[in-house]
Amino acid sequence: MAIDGRAAGTLYGVGVGPGDPELLTLKALRLIRSAALIAYPAPDTGSSFARDIVEQYLPEGVPEHAIRIPMQSNRFPVKAIYDEAAATLAPVLEAGEDVVVLCEGDPFFYGSFMYLHARLANAFTCEVVPGVSSVMAGGALSARPLASLTESFAVVPAPLAETRLASLLAEHDNLVFLKVGRHLAKVRGVIDAAGLTENAVYMERIGTAQQRCLALNELDADTAPYFSLIQVNKRQGDPL
Amino acid sequence: MAIDGRAAGTLYGVGVGPGDPELLTLKALRLIRSAALIAYPAPDTGSSFARDIVEQYLPEGVPEHAIRIPMQSNRFPVKAIYDEAAATLAPVLEAGEDVVVLCEGDPFFYGSFMYLHARLANAFTCEVVPGVSSVMAGGALSARPLASLTESFAVVPAPLAETRLASLLAEHDNLVFLKVGRHLAKVRGVIDAAGLTENAVYMERIGTAQQRCLALNELDADTAPYFSLIQVNKRQGDPL
Numbered sequence: 001m002a003i004d005g006r007a008a009g010t011l012y013g014v015g016v017g018p019g020d021p022e023l024l025t026l027k028a029l030r031l032i033r034s035a036a037l038i039a040y041p042a043p044d045t046g047s048s049f050a051r052d053i054v055e056q057y058l059p060e061g062v063p064e065h066a067i068r069i070p071m072q073s074n075r076f077p078v079k080a081i082y083d084e085a086a087a088t089l090a091p092v093l094e095a096g097e098d099v100v101v102l103c104e105g106d107p108f109f110y111g112s113f114m115y116l117h118a119r120l121a122n123a124f125t126c127e128v129v130p131g132v133s134s135v136m137a138g139g140a141l142s143a144r145p146l147a148s149l150t151e152s153f154a155v156v157p158a159p160l161a162e163t164r165l166a167s168l169l170a171e172h173d174n175l176v177f178l179k180v181g182r183h184l185a186k187v188r189g190v191i192d193a194a195g196l197t198e199n200a201v202y203m204e205r206i207g208t209a210q211q212r213c214l215a216l217n218e219l220d221a222d223t224a225p226y227f228s229l230i231q232v233n234k235r236q237g238d239p240l
Numbered sequence: 241m242a243i244d245g246r247a248a249g250t251l252y253g254v255g256v257g258p259g260d261p262e263l264l265t266l267k268a269l270r271l272i273r274s275a276a277l278i279a280y281p282a283p284d285t286g287s288s289f290a291r292d293i294v295e296q297y298l299p300e301g302v303p304e305h306a307i308r309i310p311m312q313s314n315r316f317p318v319k320a321i322y323d324e325a326a327a328t329l330a331p332v333l334e335a336g337e338d339v340v341v342l343c344e345g346d347p348f349f350y351g352s353f354m355y356l357h358a359r360l361a362n363a364f365t366c367e368v369v370p371g372v373s374s375v376m377a378g379g380a381l382s383a384r385p386l387a388s389l390t391e392s393f394a395v396v397p398a399p400l401a402e403t404r405l406a407s408l409l410a411e412h413d414n415l416v417f418l419k420v421g422r423h424l425a426k427v428r429g430v431i432d433a434a435g436l437t438e439n440a441v442y443m444e445r446i447g448t449a450q451q452r453c454l455a456l457n458e459l460d461a462d463t464a465p466y467f468s469l470i471q472v473n474k475r476q477g478d479p480l
Binding site: 018029079108117129131 | 255257260261263264265269322346348349350355357358361367370372377379380383384385386387390391396397399400411412477478479480
């Protein structure tokens with residue numbers, strides 16, 4: 001896995017946090033500054049959110065590779081796009097260069113880096129650099145602890161069926177519903193039915209200039225952006 | 241809440257990540273370097289893990305306050321200790337000084353900062369600075385994605401009853417058992433009974449020089465340190 005006896009490069013999946021550039025880790029910053037190639041997911045057209053977060057830290061002139069992902073849900077995920085991205089990055093690694101893949105939040109927590117990892121980790125040294133998840137940033141923004149002591153905690157993607165959302169809400173002390181987006185009405189219905197609307201906080205675009213955080217019962221909307229979540233904590237107040 | 245018309249200081253709960261000093265965020269570093277007082281949880285005797293993580297970044301001569309917590313489980317948590325810590329920090333804030341409380345991992349994710357927050361947030365400006373959780377660092381270390389796409393994810397404290405552990409394991413696609421420690425045999429039994437031992441990875445002291453990561457079926461022990469976790473993922477391989 002090397003050319004002319006040179007050691008192959010390392011593939012780094014680097015978490016860049018939820019949106020605030022100051023929530024980058026020191027390790028992420030070091031790796032971004034020394035990468036031979038910076039890759040990142042991006043929409044069909046327009047800028048990459050992961051790249052936007054770290055734009056100020058990118059070394060001048062560093063080569064970049066955008067992995068363009070169609071955002072329509074019926075076309076995502078697309079195996080072929082990641083096959084192609086892996087085929088693009090492999091020769092760079094073979095040539096002994098390190099590649100940094102930027103990942104919103106944490107690379108292995110609902111991140112797309114895992115698709116590259118599945119394609120390249122058998123052939124190359126891969127390292128995942130954990131990042132601050134939007135879930136943790138959500139607890140900080142809402143000023144409500146996510147979980148304490150022996151409480152349970154669940155992260156539940158909002159696209160799941162209503163009955164499953166209700167069952168998970170019944171079972172856990174604390175939940176975060178992710179990817180609320182066009183599932184807002186369904187999630188809100190489940191929370192209402194459980195009598196937990198007063199315990200729910202809605203947040204969108206956490207860590208960006210457009211971030212919003214409000215009590216769910218103050219939200220006047222039927223849909224939400226893709227980057228939105230709802231935090232529910234059954235216990236309120238001092239956990240001691 | 242201010243003395244002589246001076247604005248009161250801000251209480252910062254600052255996540256310092258799971259153990260590797262390089263997993264500190266840029267924001268945490270900035271706040272630590274400008275704090276008037278640094279506080280942190282610490283055992284009865286000996287050094288504070290949160291302080292150890294950031295020791296190299298502490299400004300010379302900055303005043304420190306250790307919040308000493310007895311580690312015996314029957315004496316923890318202790319309301320009076322946090323009442324006293326809040327009473328110690330309040331006059332500093334009233335005097336217009338910023339206080340940074342160091343928190344292992346993330347402050348609001350099973351962290352003790354929430355007890356101070358419950359005591360001081362009504363009277364003072366409080367800001368939580370999210371950090372990298374040991375859960376995310378565990379996924380990076382095990383090289384196994386924590387959750388993808390519409391999979392569910394649960395964090396389950398190991399002290400919970402065996403039947404509840406089993407029920408949560410049955411319900412979720414992905415789980416992390418926290419605080420395994422002396423509950424190792426119980427957790428292992430639950431995972432074995434569900435036929436998921438091959439899908440489980442054991443980790444301890446993540447991010448420190450003493451970290452260990454091995455398949456659960458290779459672990460030859462009946463107890464584990466307090467800072468240990470077990471990651472279980474039902475699906476293996478490429479999530480696409």
